[in-house]
Amino acid sequence: MTTMAVLTIFLLAIFVGFEVVSKVSTTLHTPLMSGANAIHGIILVGAIIVADNATSGLETTLSIVAVVLATINMVGGFVVTDRMLEMFKGKPKTPKASKEVAK
Amino acid sequence: MNQNIYDLLGLASAVCFILALKGLSTPKTARRGNLIGAAGATIATIVVFFAPKAAGQSHHNTILILAAIAFGVLVGVPAARKIQMTQMPQLVALFNGVGGGAAALVATVEYLNLSKDGKPSAANLVATVFTVIVGCTSFSGSVITFMKLQELMTTRPVVFPGGRFVIAATLAGVLGTGGWVIASGGNTPLLVMGGLALLFGILFVLPVGGADVPIVISLLNAFTGLTVAASGYVLQSTLLIVAGTLVGASGTILTRLMAAAMGRSLFGTLFGAFTAKPQEVSAAGEARSVKSGSPDDVAILLNYAQRVVIVPGFGLAVAQAQHTVRELADLLAAKGVDVAYGIHPVAGRMPGHMNVLLAEASVPYEQLVEMDEVNPTFPQTDVVLVVGANDVVNPAAKTTPGCPIYGMPILDVAEAGNVIFLKRSMRPGFAGIENELLYDPKTTLLFGDAKDSLTKVVSALKAL
Structure with a gap:
């Protein structure tokens, strides 16, 4: 990958990141933070790549620890976000709809 | 696996993450958004085991990696399921911290690996130094936010005499050793730098008052995202660059929105304790x-x-x-x-x-x-x-x-x-x-x- 390509991807991703969350309501700040937190658990992929290439004992140990930590971040993050959002079910802005969905 | 298919699946995961963040911004679609994100992460994790290899290279440690993932799931899922909703913020802080720690470790291992063939390129060194510094800061900082929220330590700002000079000196030390790593390579400077960055994370969060801690968690979350992007550069992984940058950018916006909702400036949150007059305890x-x-x-x-x-x-x-x-x-x-x-x-x-x-x-x-x-x-x-x-x-x-x-x-x-x-x-x-x-x-x-x-x-x- 050329440096120019990396820079392009990086800059475009910044704008997408700004754009997608710019209109979030206060109610969703916590779940959104938690969801974003789970997404950076994708470092698990990086941890697997380095563990897969590791040959020395030190490299293997460090990368396996990284795999454990990254898994906790990713899996735990998505599960806790889902638990938070579970409580929002049937809670759209219109009160009528909420009654219907909430049985 | 064919390189093109591998890259395409990586792209699919990246799109999932964008849709996930978009979904999480509206109450109606929030839960589905989170599930889309989880699906993207699952795809990426499975696919990486079938990464195409250059001739003469083979997979290592596959069993160990699978065992480590299983262990991580066994720790993470029950923690996320059993936690009281009142204690959820500190759990998020902790998850963020371990993510930062993982990024720092990944960068360190790749650095050791690249150093085998002589000194890594300057760009790689800069990205590695960035990841290790910010990852370590995020890790130790998150541990302190966890302790504050769990009330294992005082929730009031911790300020000691000359605190700001100690923090400034630590930061200078971190940047100095970072320069040393970039200039000379080697393992000792990296180790010293990591240690100083851990210390900096602690010092950086200590003066923040309890009520402002959520803003700091959000900021550290954005930082961790950027470390993931930087390690993506070192590992030549587009997916990590995109996902990490998305979190970094959206996390920054979210931090500002949160600070605005609390009527606080970000600067005031981080450094307010140094400028505020000591609270008079009304006798x-x-x-x-x-x-x-x-x-x-x-x-x-x-x-x-x-x-x-x-x-x-x-x-x-x-x-x-x-x-x-x-x-x-x-x-x-x-x-x-x-x-x-x-x-x-x-x-x-x-x-x-x-x-x-x-x-x-x-x-x-x-x-x-x-x-x-x-x-x-x-x-x-x-x-x-x-x-x-x-x-x-x-x-x-x-x-x-x-x-x-x-x-x-x-x-x-x-x-x-x-x-x-x-x-x-x-x-x-x-x-x-x-x-x-x-x-x-x-x-x-x-x-x-x-x-x-x-x-x-x-x-x-x-x-x-």
């Missing part, structure tokens, strides 16, 4: 009289009110009194009293936290009134019932420049006819500031556990 505090009432007095006040606003705070959730408060609200509504909940944007421990907690007790959504809508109605409100809240109704935010919450918008409950505080003790709130409103003549205090007190009020109300 007269102990001797001043407060008016405390019995559950019956409270029941009578509520019974003859036309409009009651309930202001729930973190204390309500700690006492698990959500259901009792709802029972009280239903009872009052049945008696023809107009009942609403006044929700401060940062009630609880994080923005939106209180909505989650009340939703758990299935309080009807239409009774939850946001601050901007409820504030103009306080002059027409007969009784405000403050349950386990303190800082969000503390007039010091308006009247005492230099106090840690100064400038934060508050619920103007002092405008109402009567204010009833349900409190466990006279202990100040999470931000550690005395509340003048407690001494106001129109304030009645009902001491005790919020759930106990509410139960007594409910039975007194039924007897009337």
Whole structure:
């Protein structure tokens, strides 16, 4: 990958990141933070790549620890976000709809 | 696996993450958004095991990696499932911290690997140094935020004499050793740099007051995202660059939105403790009289009110009194009293936290009134019932420049006819500031556990 390509991807991703969350309501700040937190658990992929290439004992140990930590971040993050959002079910802005969905 | 298919699947995961963040921004689609994100992460994790290899290279440690993932799942899932919703913010902080730690380790291992063939390229060195510094800072900083939220340590800002010089010196040390790594390579400078970065993370979070901790968690979250992007550069993984940058960018916006919701500048949050005047502990505090009432007095006040606003705070959730408060609200509504909940944007421990907690007790959504809508109605409100809240109704935010919450918008409950505080003790709130409103003549205090007190009020109300 050329440096120019990396820079392009990086800059475009910044704008997408700004754009997608710019209109979030206060109610969703916590779940959104938690969801974003789970997404950076994708470092698990990086941890697997380095563990897969590791040959020395030190490299293997460090990368396996990284795999454990990254898994906790990713899996735990998505599960806790889902638990938070579970409580929002049937809670759209219109009160009528909420009654219907909430049985 | 064919390189093209591998790259395409990586791209698919990246798109999933964009859709996930987009979905999480609207209540209706939030849960689906989170599931899309989880799906993207699952795809990426499975696919990486089939990564195409250059000729002569083979996979290593596959069994170990799978075992490590299984172990991580066994730790992470029960933690996320069993945690009380009141303790959820610190769990998020901890998850963020381990993510930062993982990124720092990944960068370190890749650095060791690249160093085998001589000194890595300057760009790789810069990215590695960045990842290790920020990852370590995020890790140790998150541990401190966890301890503050779990109240394992004081929630007040920790400032020691010359603190800002120590922090500045540590930061200079981190950057200096970073330069050393880039200039000369080698393992010792990297180790020293990592250690200093861990120390910096601790020093950086210590002076932040308890009420501002969520903003710091959000900021560290954005930082961790950027470290993931930087390690993606070193590992030549487009997916990591995109996902990490997305989190970094959206996390930065989110941090600013949160700070705005609390009426705080980001700078004030991080460095406020250094510029604020030391809090004067009012010596007269102990001797001043407060008016405390019995559950019956409270029941009578509520019974003859036309409009009651309930202001729930973190204390309500700690006492698990959500259901009792709802029972009280239903009872009052049945008696023809107009009942609403006044929700401060940062009630609880994080923005939106209180909505989650009340939703758990299935309080009807239409009774939850946001601050901007409820504030103009306080002059027409007969009784405000403050349950386990303190800082969000503390007039010091308006009247005492230099106090840690100064400038934060508050619920103007002092405008109402009567204010009833349900409190466990006279202990100040999470931000550690005395509340003048407690001494106001129109304030009645009902001491005790919020759930106990509410139960007594409910039975007194039924007897009337």
